[in-house]
Amino acid sequence: MFVRxxxxxxxxxxxxxxxxxxxxxxxxxxxxxxxxxxWAGGEACLPAVQxxxxxxxxxxxxxxxxxxxxxxHNSQCQPGLAMQQLYDFLYKPPTKLMLLTGCSPVTTVIAExxxxxxxxxxxxxxxxxxxxxxxxxxxxxxTHPSANMQNPTRIHIMEKFKWKRFTILMSVEEVFVxxxxxxxxxxxxxxxxxxxKGIRVDRxxxxxxxxxxxxxxxxxxARIIVGLFYVTEARKVLCQAYHNGLYGRRYVWFFIGxxxxxxxxxxxxxxxxxxxxxxxxxxxxxxxxxxxxxxxxKVPAISDMTxxxxxxxxxxxxxxxxxxxxxxxxxxxxxxxxxxLALAFNCTRNNLPPHIxxxxxxxxxxxxxxxxxxxxxxxxxxxxSGKVMFSDSGDRIARTQIEQMQxxxxxxxxxxxxxxxxxxxxxxxxxxxxxxxxPDSTVIKKHAMTVSNEFYYPTILFxxxxxxxxxxxxxxxxxxxxxxxxxxSQPECNNILLVGxxxxxxxxxxxxxxxxxxxxxxxxxxxxxxxxxSILLFGFTFAYGSMFAKxxxxxxxxxxxxxxxxxxxxxxxISPTKFYVIVAALTAxxxxxxxxxxxxxxxxxxxxxxxxxxxxxxxxxxxxMPVLQQCQSNQQEVWIGIIMGFKCLLLxxxxxxxxxxxxxxxxxxxxxxxxxxxxxxxxxxxxxxxxVVTLLIHGKVDANFxxxxxxxxxxxxxxxxxxxxxxxxHIIKVPPSADEVQQNGNNGPAIMSKIDQKRYDMLxxxxxxxxxxxxxxxxxxxxxxxxLEALTTSSETDNMNAQLLNGNNKPLADENMTYxxxxxxxxxxxLIDLQLNGNPGQIYETENDDDRSSTSSDExxx
Ligand code: ABU
Numbered sequence: 091m092f093v094r095x096x097x098x099x100x101x102x103x104x105x106x107x108x109x110x111x112x113x114x115x116x117x118x119x120x121x122x123x124x125x126x127x128x129w130a131g132g133e134a135c136l137p138a139v140q141x142x143x144x145x146x147x148x149x150x151x152x153x154x155x156x157x158x159x160x161x162x163h164n165s166q167c168q169p170g171l172a173m174q175q176l177y178d179f180l181y182k183p184p185t186k187l188m189l190l191t192g193c194s195p196v197t198t199v200i201a202e203x204x205x206x207x208x209x210x211x212x213x214x215x216x217x218x219x220x221x222x223x224x225x226x227x228x229x230x231x232x233t234h235p236s237a238n239m240q241n242p243t244r245i246h247i248m249e250k251f252k253w254k255r256f257t258i259l260m261s262v263e264e265v266f267v268x269x270x271x272x273x274x275x276x277x278x279x280x281x282x283x284x285x286x287k288g289i290r291v292d293r294x295x296x297x298x299x300x301x302x303x304x305x306x307x308x309x310x311x312a313r314i315i316v317g318l319f320y321v322t323e324a325r326k327v328l329c330q331a332y333h334n335g336l337y338g339r340r341y342v343w344f345f346i347g348x349x350x351x352x353x354x355x356x357x358x359x360x361x362x363x364x365x366x367x368x369x370x371x372x373x374x375x376x377x378x379x380x381x382x383x384x385x386x387x388k389v390p391a392i393s394d395m396t397x398x399x400x401x402x403x404x405x406x407x408x409x410x411x412x413x414x415x416x417x418x419x420x421x422x423x424x425x426x427x428x429x430x431l432a433l434a435f436n437c438t439r440n441n442l443p444p445h446i447x448x449x450x451x452x453x454x455x456x457x458x459x460x461x462x463x464x465x466x467x468x469x470x471x472x473x474x475s476g477k478v479m480f481s482d483s484g485d486r487i488a489r490t491q492i493e494q495m496q497x498x499x500x501x502x503x504x505x506x507x508x509x510x511x512x513x514x515x516x517x518x519x520x521x522x523x524x525x526x527x528x529p530d531s532t533v534i535k536k537h538a539m540t541v542s543n544e545f546y547y548p549t550i551l552f553x554x555x556x557x558x559x560x561x562x563x564x565x566x567x568x569x570x571x572x573x574x575x576x577x578x579s580q581p582e583c584n585n586i587l588l589v590g591x592x593x594x595x596x597x598x599x600x601x602x603x604x605x606x607x608x609x610x611x612x613x614x615x616x617x618x619x620x621x622x623x624s625i626l627l628f629g630f631t632f633a634y635g636s637m638f639a640k641x642x643x644x645x646x647x648x649x650x651x652x653x654x655x656x657x658x659x660x661x662x663x664i665s666p667t668k669f670y671v672i673v674a675a676l677t678a679x680x681x682x683x684x685x686x687x688x689x690x691x692x693x694x695x696x697x698x699x700x701x702x703x704x705x706x707x708x709x710x711x712x713x714x715m716p717v718l719q720q721c722q723s724n725q726q727e728v729w730i731g732i733i734m735g736f737k738c739l740l741l742x743x744x745x746x747x748x749x750x751x752x753x754x755x756x757x758x759x760x761x762x763x764x765x766x767x768x769x770x771x772x773x774x775x776x777x778x779x780x781x782v783v784t785l786l787i788h789g790k791v792d793a794n795f796x797x798x799x800x801x802x803x804x805x806x807x808x809x810x811x812x813x814x815x816x817x818x819x820h821i822i823k824v825p826p827s828a829d830e831v832q833q834n835g836n837n838g839p840a841i842m843s844k845i846d847q848k849r850y851d852m853l854x855x856x857x858x859x860x861x862x863x864x865x866x867x868x869x870x871x872x873x874x875x876x877x878l879e880a881l882t883t884s885s886e887t888d889n890m891n892a893q894l895l896n897g898n899n900k901p902l903a904d905e906n907m908t909y910x911x912x913x914x915x916x917x918x919x920x921l922i923d924l925q926l927n928g929n930p931g932q933i934y935e936t937e938n939d940d941d942r943s944s945t946s947s948d949e950x951x952x
C-alpha cells in the first residue's frame with residue numbers, strides 16, 4: 091500500500107515537472123526616482139521583489155505548477171503617472187491577479203481604484219495612515235507599517251527629555267497630514283487624561299518650498315521640531331534651518347527614519363544653497379524614528395534566509411554604498427510582500443472550488459477575488475522583515491527604532507514597542523556642548539525682586555538696636571519709677587509708646603521680606619501680607635496714639651474756661667485711664683478696619699512682571715523675568731485710602747494740638763513739650779514718606795524699603811529720644827534728694843514754664859523792693875528810738891512831756907502804733923505774695939499811708 095502511494099506521488103511530480111508551468115501575472119509600480127518630490131524606494135525595492143519572485147518560483151512547495159511574473163512600471167512616486175500605469179495593467183493583457191505598490195500617493199490612487207476591478211493591492215512602501223481606512227481602501231494590505239507607528243515613540247521620547255512643547259513641520263501630502271493629525275490626537279488624548287497638562291503641539295505646513303514655514307518656526311521660537319516630509323523637501327528644510335540658525339545646541343529635529351544614511355548631502359541637480367559641510371552641521375544630533383524593517387532574528391525566515399543574509403544578498407546587486415540606495419531600508423518589506431502574495435495565491439488555489447482555477451481570474455471574478463482577499467488577510471509567516479501578518483485594517487505591526495546622527499553617522503538609540511509601550515533605551519544620546527537635552531523653549535526664569543542684603547541687614551541691625559533700647563529704657567524707668575521726672579510724666583502712657591515703637595521696628599523685619607537671603611513660600615505670603623500691615627498699623631497707633639493722648643489732654647486742660655479750676659488741675663495727678671481710653675479708641679478703629687479688610691477683601695500675593703532680559707553670564711537659552719511680589723487686595727485703593735485718611739487726619743490734628751499747647755505745662759504731664767516735638771517729627775516724616783512710597787518709587791524694591799525703613803527708624807528713634815532723653819539725663823545727673831527740693835521749691839529750671847519763671851522773677855523783684863522799704867522803716871524807727879532815749883535823759887524832759895501832754899499827743903500815739911518788733915516785720919515778707927496776687931499795686935501806694943499799712947499788716951498777721 092505504502093509503495094503504491096509513493097509511486098503515485100512520484101509519478102504525479104514527474105508529470106507536473108514535465109508540464110509547462112502556468113504563469114500568474116502581477117503588476118508592480120516602483121518609484122525609481124523621486125521626481126518633483128517623493129520616495130525613490132524602487133531603487134532597492136525592485137531588486138528585492140525580483141529576488142523574491144525568483145526565490146518563490148524556485149520553491150516546489152509554493153505554487154507548484156505556477157510561476158509568478160511581474161510587469162512593473164516606474165511611478166516616480168507620482169499619483170497621476172501611477173493612474174496611467176494602472177490602466178496599462180488593466181487594459182494591456184495579461185490579466186494581473188494582484189498589484190504591488192510603493193510610495194503612499196501612488197498606493198492611495200491605485201488602492202482606491204483597484205476594488206473596481208476586484209484587484210487586491212499589496213503595498214510594500216505605503217506608510218500613510220490614511221491607507222488604514224478599510225472603507226476607502228477595501229482590498230489594500232501592506233507590509234510597510236503605518237507612519238502612525240512612530241507617533242507613540244515620538245511622544246515617549248518627548249516625555250523622556252521633558253519636552254512639553256514641540257512643533258510639527260510637514261509637507262502638504264496626505265501621508266504627512268494624517269500622520270500629523272494622529273500625533274496631535276495623541277497629544278490631545280494625553281492632555282485629556284491629564285497625564286501631562288502642559289504639553290503643547292503646533293503645526294506648520296508647506297508645499298514644495300519650506301522658506302516661509304521656517305521663518306514662522308523661528309518667529310514662534312520652536313525648539314523641538316518633528317519633520318514630516320519626503321527626502322527632497324528634507325534637504326530644503328535642512329538648508330533653510332542652516333541659514334535661519336534653526337540648528338545647534340538649542341534645537342532638536344526629528345526626521346523620518348527611512349531616508350538614506352547620507353540623505354543630507356545636497357545633490358547638484360537640486361541646486362540647494364548649502365554646501366555639504368553646512369548641511370552636515372545642520373543635521374548633526376538630529377533624531378530619526380522608523381519601524382524596524384529588517385529582522386535581527388537568527389532563525390531563518392520562510393525564504394530560508396535570515397534578515398541579515400537577505401541584506402547581504404541584496405547588497406551584492408549594487409555597485410555603490412547601500413546607504414545611498416533609495417528604498418534599501420524598505421527592501422525586506424518588498425521581499426516579504428512577494429512571499430505574502432505567493433502564499434496567498436497558494437492558499438487561494440487550494441481554497442477555490444474545483445472548477446475555478448486561479449489563472450482564470452478576471453476583473454469581475456468575485457469568487458477568486460474574495461478567496462484571495464481572505465487568504466491575504468489570514469497570511470502569517472516569518473519574513474526577513476519579521477513576522478508578517480495583517481491587522482483588520484490591513485496594517486503591519488512592528489517595533490520602532492530610534493536613531494541619532496552623531497558625527498555624521500546614525501547610531502541606534504533604542505527601540506520602542508508600540509504594543510507594550512516599552513522603550514528600550516541605550517543612553518547613547520549626545521548633545522551639543524555635552525550639556526544634556528536643551529529646553530523646549532526659551533526658559534523664562536522668574537526672578538523675584540527682593541530687598542538687597544545691603545539694605546535689609548543694616549535696617550535689621552538698627553531695628554534690633556531700637557527694640558533693645560526700648561526694652562532697656564523700660565527697665566530703667568521701672569527702676570526709677572519713684573523719681574518725679576518719671577512719676578509725673580505718665581509712665582504708663584510712655585510704656586505704650588515703647589511698645590508701639592518696638593512693633594514698628596519689628597514690622598521692618600517683615601516689610602523687608604523676601605530679601606536676597608530669605609525667601610517666603612507662596613503659601614505663607616498672605617499671612618506675611620496681613621502681618622506686615624497689622625503690626626505696622628498697631629505699632630503706629632500705640633506709639634503715636636500715646637503721644638496724641640498727651641497733647642489732647644494737655645490741650646483740653648489748657649483750654650478749660652474756668653482758669654482757676656485749670657490752674658488747680660495743673661497740679662493734680664491725672665489718671666492713666668484717660669490716656670488708655672484714647673489709645674484704646676484709636677486701636678479699636680484699627681482693629682475694626684483690619685478685621686473688615688481681612689474678612690471681605692483679604693490681601694493675597696500678586697506678581698507684577700517686568701520686561702525680560704538675557705543674563706550676561708548665561709550660556710543656556712534662558713531669559714530672566716523680574717517679578718515683583720506684592721500684597722494686593724481687590725479694592726486695595728479703598729482700604730489704603732481709609733487707613734491713610736484716618737492717620738493723616740490724626741497727624742494733622744496732633745500737630746495742631748502740639749502747636750496749641752506749646753506753652754502749657756502740667757505738673758503731671760511734664761514732658762508735653764517734647765511730646766509735641768515728637769509729633770511734629772512723626773507728622774512731617776510720615777506725610778512726606780507716604781506719597782513718595784506710593785507714587786514715586788513704586789516698583790523699586792530697595793528704594794521703597796529704604797524709604798519706609800528710614801522713616802520708621804527716624805520716627806521711633808527721635809520720639810523715644812525726645813521723650814526719654816531728658817528724663818534719663820535728669821535721673822543720671824540729679825540725685826533723688828535734689829530732685830525733691832527742686833520739685834517742691836518750684837525752681838527747677840528743667841520743669842518751670844515761661845509764665846511761672848516770669849512770675850517768679852517779678853515776685854523776686856517785688857520782694858527786694860519790699861525788703862528795702864522795710865529796711866528804710868526800721869532805720870526810721872531806730873532814729874525815733876534814739877531821739878526818744880535822748881529826750882528821756884535830758885533835764886527838759888518833764889517840760890517837754892508837759893507840752894506834749896497838753897496839746898500835741900497825736901503824732902506820738904501814731905509813732906507807737908507803727909511800732910513793731912523785727913520779728914513781725916520779717917514774717918511779713920512771704921505774705922506780700924498774697925497781697926500781690928490780690929492787688930499788686932497796693933503795696934507801693936501804702937508806702938506813705940501808715941493807717942492802711944497797719945490795717946493791712948494786722949490782717950496778714952491774723
Ligand atoms: N518608507 C517609505 C514610505 C514612503 C511612503 O509612504 O510614501
